[in-house]
Amino acid sequence: MLELQNLSKYFGGVRAVDSLSLKIEPGQIFGLIGPNGSGKSTTVNLITGLLGVTNGSIRLSGEEITRLPTHVRLSSGIARTFQNIRLFGQLTVWQNLWVAENSRAQRERTSFLARWLGGESGARARITKALEFSGLSHKANELAANLAFGEQRRLELARAMAAEPKLLLLDEPAAGMNAEEIGALDERIRQIRDSGITVLLIEHHMELIMAIADRIAVLNFGQKIAEGTPAEVQANPAVREAYLGTAETSTRGTA
Amino acid sequence: MTAVDLAQNTLDGLMVGASYALLAVGFTLIFGVMRRLNLAYGPTIMAGVYLGTAAFISLGAPTLVVLVVVIIGAALVGLYVERLCFRPFGEGARAASMVASFALWMQLEEAATHLLPQHMNPFPPLLATQPLEIGPLLLRADHLVMLAATLLIAGAVTYLLARTKLGLAIRAVIDQPRAAAIVGIHVERVMMLTFVLASAIGGVAGFLIAATDGQVTHMIGMWATTKGLVAMMLGGLGSVKGAIAGGLLLGILEAHAQWFLGPQVRDMVAWGLLFVLLAFWPGGLMGAKALDRTMAVGRRV
Structure with missing residues (x-):
């Protein structure tokens, strides 16, 4: 459905997304997680064309869309929601x-x-x-x-x-929601997937993403550090380090 | 000074204000979608009017043909301004667009004086009838046409924005350009269409103004930019209803100022008002948070 190949986005010297390759199969709920600033939203902006790509390519159903303007890309079957509602x-x-x-x-x-x-x-x-x-x-x-x-x-x-998209990008849809609303959202995303739409889900709410994602990729500093089923990702030492490591630094910072 | 004088001034001001209102509607549409000021708006209108009057002088074109030439001319020049001053620069380079539009202003004035070197040029009058008498009040028929045209166009623009898909797309672009692209709107094309539409509306205003004067100079460009700008600011940036109210109010204020203080004060009223508005009341009539103008624009139109 969606294929990213060596996708990169640099802002000056900052590598917001660094040689990211992903393959999302049709009918999946694909989770994209990572600490703050790891490049998740930038990735979504690259896929939708709101940001220009520095390097690499984006393919939708085998079709090269890397350089298409946003409105054309969107009408070829991508839709999204924004982290801060627009x-x-x-x-x-x-x-x-x-x-x-x-x-x-x-x-x-x-x-x-x-x-x-x-x-x-x-x-x-x-x-x-x-x-x-x-x-x-x-x-x-x-x-x-x-x-x-x-x-x-x-x-x-x-x-x-x-x-009526083929691919739906959800950028932190659960942000600011209470438990009950998240339950309803979980149900709704499953319904969307079952209706045949592929979903790319960015989310900080681990419980939600671990429950509904078929596959998860983890980003840290713009690079993919792990990919697999929710269980595989949770067991991955690099992922634990990325999250715990961040926590440790911030503890030191406040001490 | 009598009540009749006051009423007559108000009536005259309302009629002239109608043309200001049209100018302000065009101005505010461009500002709404671009979020940038188009200083070349008046000169765009001037260019259209000059093309019309050139057709009148050299070919003896009838009034209706002149109107069509003015509207199409203004729309095409508007497209030219959009391509040169706005399309190449993003929203991040507002100053670049504004300065570029100033440069085009100079260019268009220069071109106009080459087209028609005389300072003053004749323009076909709209209606050469005697003024109508309504009791003690006098009313020029062509002024009445101006008011009617303004109300008609304002109504059409309001309908467009409220009811048609194109209008909704324009408002979506004003509101959230990025989300508009996301739902599949060709944002640049909507901007271009709005720009051309606004320039054409300006063309109608320019035609009506030149026709009621029966003559035209290239100063109409600067005149249209300043009057349109003040009327727009008075009504509130980005609001169509505000633009109409602001235009009519400016016309009435000027008419009274001219009556009480003399004709030389007339234009000073507009300039003084612009200063006061910018300094103390940037939100204008349709009241908005003074400093958050972009937000204000988003909520209105």
Whole structure:
């Protein structure tokens, strides 16, 4: 589904992502973990094209997408959510999803003006369904900026799903959620996977990621230090060191 | 001074203010999507008006054709400004875009004086009828057309932004450019379309202003930038409703100032107002957090 080959991103002298190679099989929930600043979000930004690649290549379903502009890449079947929610706050909940429907229309290659000025008959039904799935039907005409935090997260997920992606990138979807909400999120991500969408999940919440990921890669200082099933990763000494080592340094720092 | 004078001033100001409002609507649309100031906005309009008046002088084009030439001319020059001043620089280089737009201002003025070397050029009048009398008040028919056109365009822009997919895409880009790209919006193209649309709206304003004057000089460029800028600031950066309110208010303020203090004070009102706004009230009428203008823009339009 997604293949990264020797992917690198340097910011000046800092190697935010350093020769990262990953292969994500279709239908997987693939977890990407690592200490803060290890390059997880940068990786997602490279995959979505929000950042330019320094070196290496990105392939989606065998197709080279490394240099494609973001909107083209996204309409070829990638969708994402952001760590810090980025909804269109001044649009209503319904309008947020309607705008996202464009991504699909683009894949169908209708002309630019037709895409923007015309309404699509199927869109309404799909949006209604997406709202039901997210439990936001009663808030359809509310401004996105006025939603509660948990609702905003659900809407952002629904907006990503509205593009009917093949690959969904979730950047810390559980951040700021309570246990109950995380339980619901766990359920929702599984449903998404079962509907045939491949998921790349970045998460700090270990319990969640260990429970649902089929496979996990661990980053530290931009490099992949381990990859395997959740059990393999947990048993890996390099991973323990990366996490514990960080903890030790910070303890010393405060002492 | 009588109540009739006051009413007459207000009425005159409202009519002139309509043209300011149109200028401000275009200005605010460009500022909204680009988050950068386009100083060449007025000169873009001037270029369109000059092309129109050149068609009028050399080919004897009828008024309606001149209108079309002005609108298309302004839109094309707007595209040129966007390509040269805005497309090459990211949002991180706002100053570069602004300085570049200043350079294009100079270039466009130079080009205009080469096209029509005379300082003053004739422009086809809109309606050459006698002023209408409404009780004791006088009302110019072409001013009425200006007000009607403004309301029509303002309504159309509001509809576009509120109801159409393109309008929603424009607002999505204003709100969250990165997320807009993520949902598949071609952000650069939306920016370009908005820019061209705003320039065309400016073209309509320029046509109406030149037609009610019956003549035009290249000073209309600077005039349009300053009046549009003050009206936009008065209404609140990035707000279409604010731009209309700001334009009308500026027109009314100027008309009263001219009546009470003399014609030479008229333009000083605009400049003074700009200073006061920048210094004390950067959020303008549609009130927003004064210092967080980018956020403010995000929430409005």
